[in-house]
Amino acid sequence: MTRAAPQLPDFPWDSLAAAKARAAAHPDGIVDLSVGTPVDPTPDVVQEALRRAADSPGYPTTHGTDELREAIAGWLARRRGVTLDPRAILPVIGTKELVAWLPTLLGVRGTVGFPELAYPTYEVGALLAGAAAVRGDSTVAWGPIGPDLLWLNSPANPTGAVLPEEHLAKVIQWARTRSTVVASDECYAGLEWDAAAPSLLADRLTGGDHTGLLLVHSLSKRSNMAGYRFGFVAGDPALVAGLLEVAKHAGLMVPGPVQAAAAAAYRDDAHALAQWDRYAERRAALLPALATAGFRLDHSEAGLYLWATEGRPCTETVDRLAGLGILVAPGDFYGPRGAEHVRIALTATDERIEAAVRRLTCPEEAVEPPFGASSG
Ligand SMILES: Cc1ncc(COP(=O)(O)O)c(C=O)c1O
The missing domain is CATH 3.40.640.10 (Type I PLP-dependent aspartate aminotransferase-like (Major domain))
Structure with missing residues (x-):
């Protein structure tokens, strides 16, 4: 007899669908800072080695x-x-x-x-x-x-x-x-x-x-x-x-x-150092914009994420930012102690980070949710 599949938690990202739809309704498109997936090119030195070994x-x-x-x-x-x-x-x-x-x-x-x-x-x-x-x-x-x-x-x-x-x-x-x-x-x-x-x-x-x-x-x-x-x-x-x-x-x-x-x-270390520079610039652009928008950052000393709070439940912050066309991850995805934080990834293009900075500092760019959409 086979063992029953272990009881796994719900896949958390599924619950972000409504906030994502709301953010995507922004006339200038979504700024997706929810997942930490790199967006810059794979370095040439790596692509070349892959091709040579094809x-x-x-x-x-x-x-x-x-x-x-x-x-x-x-x-x-x-x-x-x-x-x-x-x-x-x-x-x-x-x-x-x-x-x-x-x-x-x-x-x-x-x-x-x-x-x-x-x-x-x-x-x-x-x-x-x-x-x-x-x-x-x-x-x-x-x-x-x-x-x-x-x-x-x-x-x-x-x-x-x-x-x-x-x-x-x-x-x-x-x-x-x-x-x-x-x-x-x-x-x-x-x-x-x-x-x-x-x-x-x-x-x-x-x-x-x-x-x-x-x-x-x-x-x-x-x-x-x-x-x-x-x-x-x-x-x-x-x-x-x-x-x-x-x-x-x-x-x-x-x-x-x-x-x-x-x-x-x-x-090769050169490509990693160049990538460090890109993220450092994005981070330097986001930090003052988040402060202007009323966020406090905790930790955030390293890695690809800013750990931000407005001192209220993370779902409310996710909704507020989705209204600005910005998607972030609710802190409670990562444990109960994250209930009042959101995780903001640095993994977006310079152009999208600039868009996020504009929206955080000029919130009049907020949009209404599409008809029938609710971020729950
Ligand atoms: C803490 C941590 N460990 C491991 C991983 C997995 O990375 P990968 O499977 O791409 O090597 C991630 C991905 O985001 C991560 O945040």
Whole structure:
């Protein structure tokens, strides 16, 4: 007999349809700042590597090519202060997929912990594994035993908060006296504005001992490669070897041309720095406009989102902004503590960000909802 499908939460984005319709009715079109999907071109260096690898008749290697893992190790050393044996790196098809399946792949049955305000897939991963999904931000919240798997996310989605070195050091010490595996989702690494976001695996913090620690990174945001579906998990050699073993059997290989493109992306920092500049300008344009429109920002030091509040329920703010033709994500998508915040993404073209700035600072551009539409 098959096991009943696990009870998953409602897919939150479906509930934004009415606000989206209202925002789309703006005569100058919608400014969609609700999702964090990159809009700038995939860098030429990456596209070229993909094209060069297009002739790909054989199966790719599950562990990734040496070229790829060396490129990743080089980037980790150069940009993240992490020294790692390339054998302790496993490429994955997108980190959403990894986040959703890591508890299952690790055989977690007890508890998966993740931040109070968090990317929803951490919870989904716990439920798919049949584990308990528990929110918490401090080691005190976990009690003497601790979860089997604890997710950290810095820079954070949705808040843009970073975890300082002292916090990471404390978590490492705490986890070493328990059997908790700590997985650090660093997919917004490098997109740092007002505070630096150190890696959990930084040599300064681990002293080179990665036991029980995993680092997850994705090229979706750093290199505008969300469509390529590429990320990696690295760290504790025994854990990575176990994940590789499962991947060999289950066939979760990253396509060969994507591996070649990812290697080119990790070797090149220039495109990531150029992308940083673009987001920094968009952020600098939005900050004063949001202040003029009566918003307070919390955290928002790093990452691709501004975490904004008017001190009222997030659905009301979503409605108000939809009336200006701007779509944002309600904070309660990310946990109950987000009930009075909205998440505003920096991932829109310069032209759309300028439109948002105009609408926030000249609200007379607001439009009435289309006949019959209600944002609920
Ligand atoms: C915190 C966090 N982790 C992981 C992901 C997944 O990224 P991808 O599947 O594109 O690698 C996202 C995507 O927005 C995210 O915000």
